[in-house]
Every structure is written in C-alpha cells, then in structure tokens.
Amino acid sequence: xxxxxxxxxxxxxxxxxxxxxxxxxxxxxxxxxxxxxxxxxxxxxxxxxxxxxxxxxxxxxxxxxxxxxxxxxxxxxxxxxxxxxxxxxxxxxxxxxxxxxxxxxxxxxxxxxxxxxxxxxxxxxxxxxxxxxxxxxxxxxxxxxxxxxxxxxxxxxxxxxxxxxxxxxxxxxxxxxxxxxxxxxxxxxxxxxxxxxxxxxxxxxxxxxxxxxxxxxxxxxxxxxxxxxxx
Amino acid sequence: xxxxxxxxxxxxxxxxxxxxxxxxxxxxxxxxxxxxxxxxxxxxxxxxxxxxxxxxxxxxxxxxxxxxxxxxxxxxxxxxxxxxxxxxx
Numbered sequence: 001x002x003x004x005x006x007x008x009x010x011x012x013x014x015x016x017x018x019x020x021x022x023x024x025x026x027x028x029x030x031x032x033x034x035x036x037x038x039x040x041x042x043x044x045x046x047x048x049x050x051x052x053x054x055x056x057x058x059x060x061x062x063x064x065x066x067x068x069x070x071x072x073x074x075x076x077x078x079x080x081x082x083x084x085x086x087x088x089x090x091x092x093x094x095x096x097x098x099x100x101x102x103x104x105x106x107x108x109x110x111x112x113x114x115x116x117x118x119x120x121x122x123x124x125x126x127x128x129x130x131x132x133x134x135x136x137x138x139x140x141x142x143x144x145x146x147x148x149x150x151x152x153x154x155x156x157x158x159x160x161x162x163x164x165x166x167x168x169x170x171x172x173x174x175x176x177x178x179x180x181x182x183x184x185x186x187x188x189x190x191x192x193x194x195x196x197x198x199x200x201x202x203x204x205x206x207x208x209x210x211x212x213x214x215x216x217x218x219x220x221x222x223x224x225x226x227x228x229x230x231x
Numbered sequence: 232x233x234x235x236x237x238x239x240x241x242x243x244x245x246x247x248x249x250x251x252x253x254x255x256x257x258x259x260x261x262x263x264x265x266x267x268x269x270x271x272x273x274x275x276x277x278x279x280x281x282x283x284x285x286x287x288x289x290x291x292x293x294x295x296x297x298x299x300x301x302x303x304x305x306x307x308x309x310x311x312x313x314x315x316x317x318x319x320x
Contacts, residue, residue: 056274057302064299093302100304103250147247147305175248 001221003028004041006071006087008062013048013084013198020198021045024214033065042221043080044071046087048140048196058101058143059089068094078228080124080221081190085141088182088192097185097192098156102145105175111140113206114195116181117167120160123184124220125191125213134167135209137195139174144194146176146183153177163191189224232281235288236313241301242273276300277313285312 003021007014007030014030021028031038033051038044051062062068068090075081075096083091091097104110116135118126129135148156156162157178164182166172172179174194182193197210243249251272259267278295282288292310301308 056299060299060302100302102248102305105248105250107250107254145248145250149304 001026001043001218001225002039002041003043003045004031004038005029005045005047006031006033006067007047008033008049008051008065008090010051010053011047011049011086013086013196016196016201017045017047017084017198020201020210020214023201024211024218026218031067033062033067036066036070038067038070038074038079041074042225043082043217044074046071046081046083046090047198048085048087051086051090054086054143057093059086059091059093062086062090063094072096075185075187075190078187078189078224080217080224082125082217083190083192084196084198085139085144085194088194089143091190091192096190097183098152098161099146099148099180099183099192101141101143101194102147102175103143104141104145104173106173109140109142110144110173111138112170112173113138114170114173114181115167116164116195119162119165123160123163123188124224125163125182125184125217126220127223128216128219129212133212135164135195135200135213136207137197137200137210138206139195140199141174141194144174144176146174146180146194148177156183159186160188161186164193164195232283234279234281235285236277236279237289237292238311238313239276239278239292239296239300239308240273240311241276241296241306241308243271244305244307247305273306274300 200207200210
C-alpha cells in the first residue's frame with residue numbers, strides 16, 4: 001500500500017507522519033504541494049503544521065496549492081484522504097469534509113494529551129480498532145474548535161459522519177461542538193482528525209494508540225482495494 | 232481596463248463565539264476601562280482589481296470574498312468601493 005504525505009510550505013509533521021506510515025507497514029513518500037499529482041498513492045495524508053503560516057485563516061491558502069486539485073480528484077474517485085490537525089483545517093476549508101475550525105474557546109494554543117472515543121466501528125478508519133477502546137493521543141492547535149450550524153450537526157451525526165469525540169477524563173480541550181474531534185465525508189473515505197496519531201505511534205512517545213488507528217486505516221484501505229478488484 | 236480599489240470587511244457571524252473579541256474584552260479592565268461590551272474582532276482586506284468597469288471588478292472581489300477572505304460557515308463579509316469607504320470615513 002502506498003501513502004503520500006503532502007508537504008506544504010510550513011508543514012512540520014510531514015516527516016513524523018512518513019515515519020509512522022512506514023511503521024504501519026506502508027510505502028510512504030512525500031508529495032510536494034506544487035506538483036499537481038498524487039502519483040497513484042492509495043492514501044493521501046495532509047499533515048500537521050502551519051501551511052502558509054496559517055495566514056488569513058488556518059488552511060485557506062494551502063487549499064489553493066496545485067496539488068489540491070489532484071487531492072480533490074483522488075477523493076472524488078473514491079481514494080482515501082486523511083487530514084491531521086492543520087490537514088483537517090485544509091480539508092475543511094476545501095469543503096472536502098464538513099465544518100469549520102474556529103479559534104479554541106480557551107483562547108489558548110492547546111498542546112496536551114487527550115482521549116478519544118470511537119463513535120463507529122464500521123468505518124475504514126476504525127474497523128480494526130478494539131471495540132470500546134478509547135485512544136490516547138496528543139493535540140497541538142490554536143484553531144480546533146469544530147463548528148457547524150445545529151441542523152447540519154444533526155445531519156452529520158445521523159449519517160455517521162462523526163468518527164471520534166473527545167472523551168473523559170480530559171474531555172473537550174477546545175470548545176468543539178458536541179466534543180467532535182474527527183469527522184468524515186459522505187463517502188466515509190475522507191477524514192479530518194484534530195489529534196495527532198503520528199505523535200502516538202510508538203510506546204516511547206507515551207502512547208502507541210495512534211498506531212492502532214493507522215494500522216486500522218491501512219487494513220481499511222486494503223479491504224476497500226480488494227472490494228474494487230473483486231467488482 | 233481601469234483600476235478599481237475595494238475594501239472587504241470580514242466579521243465573525245453574529246452568535247458565533249469570537250475568542251479574539253472575548254480576549255480583548257477580558258483585557259480591558261487592566262486598562263481601567265469599564266462599560267465596554269460585545270467586542271468583536273474581524274478582518275479588513277483592501278485590494279485593487281483591473282477590470283473593464285466597476286461591475287466586473289466587483290464581481291471578482293465578491294468571488295474572492297466568499298472563497299478566500301471569509302469562510303461562509305462562520306463569517307460574514309461586506310464589499311465596498313474604497314473611495315466610498317474613504318469618503319464616509
């Protein structure tokens with residue numbers, strides 16, 4: 001399985017993400033944002049960082065990078081896309097996942113460990129996770145306060161678009177609506193996630209729960225690939 | 232073609248928490264200023280557009296405002312010709 005990690009000017013989790021993707025058993029390569037091509041990878045990851053310095057609004061300028069048209073085509077043809085932290089902000093600004101990430105309600109940049117509940121076990125992102133298991137991962141963001149109007153939140157929930165929520169004991173760190181930490185698009189293959197699985201990918205980092213998620217995703221992508229091959 | 236200058240004012244939508252505005256408001260007592268409430272912080276973008284006429288220039292600015300300068304989910308915006316803004320100011 002091939003993974004491409006997009007490198008924007010200001011990305012700073014790209015190397016960690018490449019490392020974690022390789023640990024999860026994939027062939028992972030960086031994709032420079034000015035190359036309008038995702039080079040046939042199965043999964044595109046938009047990593048964390050501060051693309052374009054977060055100028056104007058987090059994620060908005062990265063959305064216009066040449067590679068984003070290819071990422072959109074990849075998503076629309078059923079390819080997998082995971083946006084982590086700043087990558088989630090880019091996906092939201094591009095309209096590839098629903099919602100917007102506002103400034104944290106705490107008025108602070110929040111960098112700490114949180115816990116996530118898994119809201120559905122049948123998504124390609126979560127099907128390999130042990131049922132009932134919460135995931136411990138770090139966050140590091142100033143704009144992670146998830147927002148959608150109430151009616152659209154109901155619609156998102158009823159179609160199973162919420163994959164992860166902030167859970168006790170640490171709870172909601174940023175004021176996100178309904179404790180939402182991760183969402184997916186209607187096809188279920190494009191996911192935006194605020195916490196950093198790549199920063200929890202080995203026990204020596206304090207948790208390897210992120211690796212559980214990445215391995216689950218690798219398995220989910222492989223199952224989806226076999227379904228296509230069989231069809 | 233002529234040059235047309237515009238001002239785009241972007242604000243958080245009414246009713247949506249504005250943490251910047253709240254931070255400013257919370258700092259005001261340190262300045263011994265009281266009686267100030269409902270502080271909201273937005274963004275002002277100025278730009279010049281080359282176009283055949285004002286209508287065409289304005290159409291470009293309206294598009295940029297909705298796609299780039301503001302996020303329609305959480306923000307509102309107003310476009311005005313810079314000359315009018317300057318005159319009003």
